[in-house]
Amino acid sequence: MENTNKGNIYISKTSPPSVIKAYHEQFQRDFLMFLKCRAEEMVSGGRMVLTTLGRRSDDPCSKECCYLWDLLAETLNNMVVEGLIKEEKMDSFNIPQYLPSHKEVSNEVNKEGSFVIDCVEVFEVKLSEEDAQGTNMGKTMRAVAEPLLLSHFGESIIEEVFTRYTNVLKNHLSLKDSKLVNVCVTISMTRKG
Template sequence: MDVSQVLRMNGGDGDYSYSNNSLLQREVITMTKPIIEDSLTNLYCDMNFPKTLIMADLGCSSGPNTLLVASELVKSIDKIRLELGNSNEPIEIQIYLNDLPHNDFNTIFHSVPKFQKKLTKQMTSYSSSPRCYVSGVPGSFYTRLFLNRSIHFIYSSYSLMWLSKVPEMINTNKGNIYMSRTSPPSVIKAYHEQFQRDFMTFLKCRSEEMVRGGRMVLTLLGRQSDDPCSKECCYVWDLLALSLNDMVSKGLIEEEKVDSFNIPQYTPSSKEVSNEVEKEGSFMIDCLEVSQVNWDASTDHNPIFSKEDAQGYNMGKCMRAVAEPLVLSHFGESIIEGVFERYTNNIKMSMSKEKTKLINVTVSMTRNG
C-alpha cells in the first residue's frame, strides 16, 4: 500500500463524505481552542506584535472543519490584538492548508470566497481587521513543505497519528488489521518504531521551516494507557477487523487478503510524544494534555432513528468517511457495502453496551533558538 496515494478522507459532499461526517473531529477542535489561543497569545507578544503572520494547518482534510480552523486562528489573533491595544495596527495573515495530493482541495477552494466574506463580517473593525490569505500546499508533512525559517505557527488536528507507510513486519498480523491483543510482539514493535521514525522526521522538517520562537499545537488520536494494544485506542479498528473476518467466514473475502491489510496508524501516549520531542531537541513543550471524546460526539439529530441507533449509525458513517479509501484500495469496490454495513452494526452494538471513547493527546510547543 502506497499510503501517500490512498490515504485521504472521502471527498465531496455526499452521504459518506468527510465533509458531512466529521462532527466528532469538530468537537476535538473546539476542545483544544483554549490551548491554541494561549499559544497564539504568547507568539504574538514574543514576536513584538508582528504585522505579518504565516500559519499552516497540516493534514487539513476538506469540508467545514478545514475553514473552521482557519477562521478560529484569524479570530483568535484579532481578539488578542484588540485586548493588547493594537486595534489600529493592521495585520496580514497567510494560512497554508496542507494535505496529501489526493485530498479534496477543490471543495476547500470553492468555499474560500464565502469564508473570507463571512470572516470580514465577523471582525470588529473592517479598516484594521486582519487580512487573511489562503493557499493550498499538497504534500506529505513527513517531508519539507515550506521555506526555511518562514512559518510562525503550525496547527494539526487528528492527522499525525497517520503513519507515512504501513510498518514493515517480519510476522503476519493474522486476523487483525491493526495492533491487537493477538498481534505478535514483532508487529507491535514495528508499529512503534515506525511512529518514532515518522514523528522524528516531522519534527526535524518543522524545525527547519519555523522561525525562532514559532509555536506549534498538535492534537493526535492517542491513548492514556502504556499498553499500545489497549481497548481505548484499538477497539474501533478491532470492530472493522471483526466485520472483515465475518465476510471471510462467509467466503466473501479471501483470508489472505485480510491478513495482508494493516491500518497505517499509531496512537501514542503522551509520554511517547514528549519523549520524541525531547529526543529531537528543537522544541520546548509548553503544554501537554490528554483529553477524551465520546463516540457519540459524531451524532447529529436524525429523526429517522432512535437516539441509540442514531449514535451507532453516525459513528459508522464517520468511520466510513475515514476508512473507505483504504479499504477500497485493498479489497476493491465489490465488498464495500457489505463491510461497512457490518461495521456500522458492530459499532451500534458496542455503543449500546458501553460508553465508548477516543483519547486525544494535545501538545503545544515553542521552536527553540
C-alpha cells in the same frame, strides 16, 4: 507485517510483540521526520500546538485506541468465513496508524531536540448521543477507512463491509459496559533558538 498479525488489521491484544514494535517504530520515524520538517520552517521562539488522536494508557493495545479497529477486523473476518473476502487478502491488510500516548509524543519531541515542551494535555472528546450509539460512527469510520479498504479489497465489497460494520458497532455499543472514547493528545512547544 504480512501474515504476522493474522486476523487483525491493527494492533490488538492478540498481536505478537513484533507487530506492536513495528507500529511503534514506524510512528517514531514518521513523527521524528514531521518534527524535523516543522523545525526547519519555524523561526527561533516560534510556537507550535499539535493535537492528535492518542491514548491515556501506556498499553498500545488498550481498548481506547484499538476498539473500533477490532470491530472492523471482526466484520472483515466474518466476511472471510462466509467466503466474501479471501483470507490472504485479510491477513495482508494493516491500518497505517499509531495512536501514541502523551509520553511517547513527549519522548519524540525531546529526542528530536529542536523544541522545548511548554505543555502536554490529554483529553477525551465527548461524543454525541447518536455517536455513542453507533449511528454516526459507522459513517465516520467509513470516511477514514474506505480509501484503504477500497485499494486493498476492491470496490465490490465496500457497501457490504460498512453495512455490517455499522451493525456490529451498534450491537457492541448496546452492551452495558461498552462506550466509545476518542482520546486526544495536545502538545504546545516552542522552537529553540
